[in-house]
Amino acid sequence: MSNHLDPRVIEATPEPAPAVFWRLAVPNMVTLAALGSGLTALKFAGDGLFMSAIACILIAAVLDGLDGRVARAMGCNSKFGAELDSLADVICFGAVPAYMIYQAALSDYGNLGWMACLAYAAACAIRLARFNVMASAPNQPAWQSHYFTGIPAPAAAFLSLAPLYAMFGDLLTPGEAARFALVWLPVVAGLMVSTWPTFSSKSLTRKALRLFFVPTLMASVVLITGLYIAPWATLTACCSFYVFSLPISKRRFDRQSLRNG
Secondary structure (H helix, E strand, C coil), X not given: CCCCCCHHHHHHCCCCHHHHHHXXXXXXXXXXXXXXXXXXXXXXXXXXXXXXXXXXXXHHHHHHHHHHHHHHHCCCCCHHHHHHHHHHHHHHHHHHHHHHHHHHHHHHHCHHHHHHHHHHHHHHHHXXXXXXXXXXXXXXXXXXXXXXXXXXXXXXXXHHCHHHHHHHCCCCCHHHHHHHHHHHHHHHHHHHXXXXXXXXXXXXXXXXXXXXXXXXHHHHHHHHHHHHHCHHHHHHHHHHHHHHHHHHHHHHHHHHHHHCC
């Protein structure tokens, strides 16, 4: 009898249970870390430490962008992970930013300010529910995966806090920031539930990254330097850049729709 194992037996050998557990657990741990960061932002906002709360929301957004990539890299995408991610997003990027903006800027407007915050939080929940439904829709053209329908929740949270960036950067007075927030929150809410196509990270193909490697690297250096030297002005500029990208994404989406029939 040969002492060598049949390769087919090796291939059929099931993965050890601890390895399976960690492959499934790691992406969910990243999601829970994002949730923890979002809830910490809620605590900071309740204590009046709004700058620290904004930092926690931005950290949660970074972690939210990582959990899906980790799951795909480890080959362990799951329905459970997708649902957990959506539940965490409703809290981190819906409820928490709404509460922060109300406490920091809109409390003087009473019920009117609170209604604007509720509209934003509700729009975030609707947007995420629609995303889950569309993600399971069959026969979706591959090129459409390069776009989101409406603004994704992390980007919406980032945009919704623009009045606070401008206020902390002394670009707006507290009164001006409050009036801006009262108008801005419903606008962001509407963009979330709209059908406006926005760029997805999947649009950054390997070919595009190779072609634009040097400009991307330079932009990253400028961004990091700006966040270190003038964080609030830099965040305000990033919000403006994202808003200006919306017509570009719409034009590209329309062109690809015509090209693909």
